[in-house]
Amino acid sequence: MATLEGRNISAWFGDHQVLDRVSLTMPAGVVTSLIGPSGCGKSTYLRILNRMHELVPSASLAGEVLLDGEDIYDPARKLVDARKDIGMVFQKPNPFPAQSIYDNVVAGLKLTGTRASRDEKDELVESCLMKAGLWKEVKDRLRAPGAGLSGGQQQRLCIARSLAVRPRVLLMDEPCSALDPTSTRVIEETMLELAHEVTIVIVTHNMQQAQRVSQQCAFFLAAQGTPGAIVEHGDTDAMFADPIDPRTFDYVNGRFG
Ligand SMILES: Nc1ncnc2c1ncn2[C@@H]1O[C@H](COP(=O)(O)OP(=O)(O)OP(=O)(O)O)[C@@H](O)[C@H]1O
Numbered sequence: 001m002a003t004l005e006g007r008n009i010s011a012w013f014g015d016h017q018v019l020d021r022v023s024l025t026m027p028a029g030v031v032t033s034l035i036g037p038s039g040c041g042k043s044t045y046l047r048i049l050n051r052m053h054e055l056v057p058s059a060s061l062a063g064e065v066l067l068d069g070e071d072i073y074d075p076a077r078k079l080v081d082a083r084k085d086i087g088m089v090f091q092k093p094n095p096f097p098a099q100s101i102y103d104n105v106v107a108g109l110k111l112t113g114t115r116a117s118r119d120e121k122d123e124l125v126e127s128c129l130m131k132a133g134l135w136k137e138v139k140d141r142l143r144a145p146g147a148g149l150s151g152g153q154q155q156r157l158c159i160a161r162s163l164a165v166r167p168r169v170l171l172m173d174e175p176c177s178a179l180d181p182t183s184t185r186v187i188e189e190t191m192l193e194l195a196h197e198v199t200i201v202i203v204t205h206n207m208q209q210a211q212r213v214s215q216q217c218a219f220f221l222a223a224q225g226t227p228g229a230i231v232e233h234g235d236t237d238a239m240f241a242d243p244i245d246p247r248t249f250d251y252v253n254g255r256f257g
């Protein structure tokens, strides 16, 4: 588990600036939620935190991302290490559809060049599926394709796949927005349990969800024609009950966005 810190992060697509000097510390052992209206740069910020932003051809950035004090953009550090330490779960579940449930979970080992014996893999698959709250439902069909699972199960499979490379931070970009309320509840319970072993950052448009799962919250906003920035951040309960900035008050009370 590690503390992740974004320092003065700015981001551009071509010459369009979408984030302006955004700083946020996401402490170890805490779930941090990022909230704010569509287009204010939440996903871009998340992608910068694990070096996915640079995959977009026109994209550029400034600032630093520190994982327990070490800059993940340091040229001496390998890209694959950043992605291994800082996992990501997306809005739309994206298991490898033709691969089995088992192979989906261990897929990350190949990518990170980690060797494991058959027994080690069996153990890893079981423990990651347990942590993701999926084991009971799939233990008798580990060889069936990932595509055969429901949307909520596929999302938990993706969480299990992320956990298999033992990340220190897990970034989740609206992980429940495509799911029904029951699957959402299961994933929220999973997150609360995982919070003991991995630092979690979640983007959500669901204000109740932010309050249920996160202890720290950051409110992003891009005012008309300006890049996104954090208006306010702090203890989640305080931000919802008694925000400092009137724009935060309006947003968390559903007045816009
Ligand atoms: N690949 C891209 N190329 C060009 N512009 C992009 C790209 N991705 C995002 N943007 C722009 O960057 C800004 C921030 O987008 P981003 O996806 O980070 O917002 P968001 O807060 O995650 O929104 P949402 O809540 O709708 O997911 C937007 O103006 C968007 O149009």
Ligand SMILES: [Mg+2]
Pocket: 042, 043, 044, 173
């Ligand atoms: Mg987004």
